[in-house]
Amino acid sequence: MSYGIHLIRFVDGEPVPVSETAIREVLGPVTVGGMPASGLPESWDLEAEDGGASEVYGGTEGLTFNRFSTGAVLDRTAELARRTGAVVLPQDGPAILGDEADRKHLAEPLRADAIVVPSAALTGQTVSHVINPQPEEPRRPLLPDFPYHPNPVATGSVTASDEACVCCGQKRGWVYTGPVYAADAPSTGICPYCIAFGTAAERYGASFTDTVDGDAPRDVVLTILERTPGFFAWQSPYWLTHCGDGAVFLGRAGAGELKAYPSAVEYLRRQWPSGQADGLLDSLDKDGRPTAYLFRCRVCDVHLAHADFT
Ligand SMILES: [Zn+2]
Numbered sequence: 001m002s003y004g005i006h007l008i009r010f011v012d013g014e015p016v017p018v019s020e021t022a023i024r025e026v027l028g029p030v031t032v033g034g035m036p037a038s039g040l041p042e043s044w045d046l047e048a049e050d051g052g053a054s055e056v057y058g059g060t061e062g063l064t065f066n067r068f069s070t071g072a073v074l075d076r077t078a079e080l081a082r083r084t085g086a087v088v089l090p091q092d093g094p095a096i097l098g099d100e101a102d103r104k105h106l107a108e109p110l111r112a113d114a115i116v117v118p119s120a121a122l123t124g125q126t127v128s129h130v131i132n133p134q135p136e137e138p139r140r141p142l143l144p145d146f147p148y149h150p151n152p153v154a155t156g157s158v159t160a161s162d163e164a165c166v167c168c169g170q171k172r173g174w175v176y177t178g179p180v181y182a183a184d185a186p187s188t189g190i191c192p193y194c195i196a197f198g199t200a201a202e203r204y205g206a207s208f209t210d211t212v213d214g215d216a217p218r219d220v221v222l223t224i225l226e227r228t229p230g231f232f233a234w235q236s237p238y239w240l241t242h243c244g245d246g247a248v249f250l251g252r253a254g255a256g257e258l259k260a261y262p263s264a265v266e267y268l269r270r271q272w273p274s275g276q277a278d279g280l281l282d283s284l285d286k287d288g289r290p291t292a293y294l295f296r297c298r299v300c301d302v303h304l305a306h307a308d309f310t
């Protein structure tokens with residue numbers, strides 16, 4: 001991609017210098033020829049372990065990354081922004097803030113459109129999603145990374161759309177079509193990026209899954225409830241956990257599909273009265289009702305499922 005990205009820290013609308021040490025430590029390891037013994041070069045080239053590259057100009061008062069690759073180089077850019085509190089300012093996109101509280105510090109023309117990506121979520125991949133590179137066929141940008149729901153298009157929770165997102169106002173190419181739990185949230189029209197970045201959850205007080213079943217750390221539960229596309233179920237859907245972590249949702253499954261997942265069948269049978277288990281199992285239909293919801297443990301890889309019954 002041939003975009004440029006600026007990294008600038010703002011205080012009260014004015015650029016302020018960032019730590020030279022941070023720049024040296026984050027970019028030094030991927031600087032071609034290494035950093036000078038002290039100070040920063042006037043301009044320099046980056047080459048990362050994955051072969052990605054970028055030209056860098058500027059200094060502590062602001063850096064420009066030109067002709068950068070996605071991947072490791074962009075990860076370094078994001079890391080530097082996290083460490084220095086700088087704003088990521090893509091040439092053709094909105095400023096990316098690490099904290100809503102910093103919006104007031106931005107240069108005035110940038111304030112209205114800036115989007116907030118909580119620092120912990122600010123990675124190279126996030127930046128490239130915001131920049132929205134012109135993709136090849138199909139002409140849809142990459143979806144955000146959802147560790148607990150890795151393919152929401154396949155499960156039917158995200159679908160292609162040319163409409164602007166009701167939350168961020170941008171045309172992201174995709175729209176979330178699963179459930180939204182909130183008193184005053186729009187039930188449709190939220191883009192998956194606003195889910196991934198936590199923007200929709202924060203703005204509407206919304207979650208996208210009703211319940212997480214079992215024990216998982218608080219941050220995992222919040223990630224599943226607030227930053228992961230949910231799915232519709234005939235009965236109120238819930239998210240399974242295993243090995244102390246949220247499980248990965250793989251989609252709906254009927255009796256036929258479940259044959260490939262004996263551990264999921266075992267898991268279902270344990271929840272059913274033993275005399276009825278065979279009949280219940282046979283009645284499951286991927287596209288009908290009742291259906292099973294298939295998960296995989298992120299830790300031990302075992303498959304799990306729950307099913308609805310009318
Ligand atoms: Zn959005």
Ligand SMILES: [Zn+2]
Pocket residue numbers: 242243297298299300301302
């Ligand atoms: Zn497990």
